[in-house]
Amino acid sequence: MAKTVFISSETIESAIDDLKMVEFCGKRATEAHHLFLYFLLRRAGVSEYDYITDSQFKQDEVREEIWEAMFELGALYNPYFEIGLKYCCFPFSGFGFLKQSEEKWSSDLFYNKATPICRKEYPYRNINLVNRVFDSLDNAFVDKGLAYSNRNDGSKSYRFKQDVAHEISKQFRKRFPLRSFLLWINRYKRFDEFFQSKDIWNFLKMDFLKRYHLEQRELDSLFEPTGVQHISFADEPIDGSRVRSVLNLVDKPEIFPLADEGRTLMFDALTREDFENLTTGEAYLVNEDHLFILLEKYHQVILQGVPGTGKTYMANKVSERFDKVFKVMFHPNYTYQDFIVGKTMQNFSVIPQEGLLLRVIKECHDEDKGKVLLIIDEINRGHLASIFGETIYVLDRCNEVRIAFGDEEINLSLPDNLYILGTMNTSDRSIALVDFAIRRRFAVVTLYPDYELIDSASKVIGTDSPILGKLLKKINSRIVQETKSEHFQLGHSFFLKPAGSQWTLDEVREVLALRIAPMVEEFVMADVQKLRRILPQNLFVDQNAQSYLNDLQEYIENDD
Structure with missing residues (x-):
């Protein structure tokens, strides 16, 4: 013991x-x-x-x-x-x-x-x-x-x-x-x-x-x-x-x-x-080093989080450590024929055509095989039962399934040098569809808004102290208050720019109006009253710098 x-x-x-x-x-x-x-x-x-x-x-x-x-x-x-x-x-x-x-x-x-x-x-x-x-x-x-x-x-x-x-x-x-x-x-x-x-x-x-x-x-x-x-x-x-x-x-x-x-x-x-198990599942403070270790251990990992938490960025960074990388984005029209086996015409005959997963597996078996990564972006956007079909059981790694390939049947299993990384937007209302089909077969890592990162990397011209991290935190607080769900929030990337760049107040207003407001409107299902309670109109008004800065500070400091 x-x-x-x-x-x-x-x-x-x-x-x-x-x-x-x-x-x-x-x-x-x-x-x-x-x-x-x-x-x-x-x-x-x-x-x-x-x-x-x-x-x-x-x-x-x-x-x-x-x-x-x-x-x-x-x-x-x-x-x-x-x-x-x-x-x-x-x-x-x-x-x-x-x-x-x-x-x-x-x-x-x-x-x-x-x-x-x-x-x-x-x-x-x-x-x-x-x-x-x-x-x-x-x-x-x-x-x-x-x-x-x-x-x-x-x-x-x-x-x-x-x-x-x-x-x-x-x-x-x-x-x-x-x-x-x-x-x-x-x-x-x-x-x-x-x-x-x-x-x-x-x-x-x-x-x-x-x-x-x-x-x-x-x-x-x-x-x-x-x-x-x-x-x-x-x-x-x-x-x-x-x-x-x-x-x-x-x-x-x-x-x-x-x-x-x-x-x-x-x-x-x-x-x-x-x-x-716990630090892999909820609120794991992950970077590309941790993610690579998790992929090596579990072979299948999902990065989930609200929009703007860096899921795609993290996936791209970790992909640099693999010998071959394949990428696909699932969507409602993506099918079994695209992913596993489809059909095509050749010389007036219908012949089977390898889908993406079969092509990836084939690459894994090459003589110069190395570590192969398949990135499935927006994995929850597809109809997983239709896309995987019976092959969903091969995700257990210990299983092999037989699938039809034209007039024949072939054995399908996932090789040890194949790693799968999915990304999932937790604010997507279709997320519940993957809970049972996928979650138990993947290690799930959640990325959260990083307000301290914003404050350390983003400064607004004309201000003495960081405000953008506090601004996003206030917006998210009001979103959660109105939607009654922590799944509907916004990530830090909305207020990040290239290193060394500073923000003007006009740029802040532009991000609020053109990027954040449309997302919030979707979260509240176009309820105008809720939208206005989350983002008051004065945050979009073109006014002199000091007046706008005062409005931002008042919004941030207001006790909800």
Whole structure:
């Protein structure tokens, strides 16, 4: 068994000290529950658009997810050596109130004071505790951040109100330090020793986003990118008594030693495979070096992202490392006959004609064969079932299929020296068509807008500080607000020019009017009111430089 390690006690204690500095400033102590409940419900899959019914809430798999979230957020005991009974809380919800009331402990602040988080006879977990979450929704959260409706069968369904994360953030004097929060929820997680040599901040962030079903805008509302800067590891997890001591909660929780025979590993260790799978899938900070390594490892990679994030640029850069490169752009009229096998007339006879994939495979088998790259641009624009037909199974690499080639049948498989790189526009509404057919057969890398790149590379004449990165970030924020989807955004290339070039305000206005506005209009399906809320008319008005710059600054700084 591979050696596992834990985040060190010193690192966790520093994180707790950081989190304690975020003061609760809500009007009522019961509002301190909202952040805790918000995370639990997000873990269950509830969003502004996705409901959960009371019957779904009672399903075992949902209750397991919520219990695990409760443990991560609020358990005050070391599960490897202790059993925690009463008092499961998210302690950082109430520190401001504790300071104001000059108390060390107030059970009213904490979610559970009646039902044990675990049971002595079965110390692993007490799923019945989750029932108390559901019982408290109507009393603690409905009308504050949660909306519900009565269904025809007599049950209720719940969803979040719009911008609930932003509203919850107002209950605290400042946002939570993200890095310290990530350390807190992973305080008892086991890590493969592989993690000791890696920068794992991005992994921890993406793991949190994935497991709690959060979007970046929610993360930005609740957290700031600060906190503990360095992670150290140790052979043992932080002792539960140290956690309770740093939190000034030494005597109140019901914590008991756990007999040796009752001990459990609690959660599976996070492994190198987890690291690679997650950082390969979501928000991987990739450059051409990383992309080349991924292609060598997986043979098939999709670069996805919103328009202007550099997908084509990245594909062209990595193609320089291959011996032969083929390119094709899929579109709605591209067919099996174009890609696999077609027909043509020759000497008044119909004969089979090799499609692009067969020609590429033939090149791979040449005597001087090297590494061959096939770039499929806009892979989601084609009708993949029609283009690949039965040959989609060869993408599994271990499969060989027989296909008709005229009057004969031939075996088709993908050679080891063939690599496939697809690009995909996530704002394209046809993207869902590829989810099952392609995604499981490709490593998927997501490129995101890089606002810092814009600010470091693009300067507007007449300004003292960078504004174009902030401008694009504001535009994207409003797009997400209006479309309710992070898939509809714009990338950094809209505001990048050749190195050393500067922007005039006229050029900024021109890009907004001729390149960005048409894209936004498509995102909002020509809804003029939404378009105007995203891009006000004064951003397109021809006026003197100072007036236009003032309008840009006001737009950027306006609190949506």
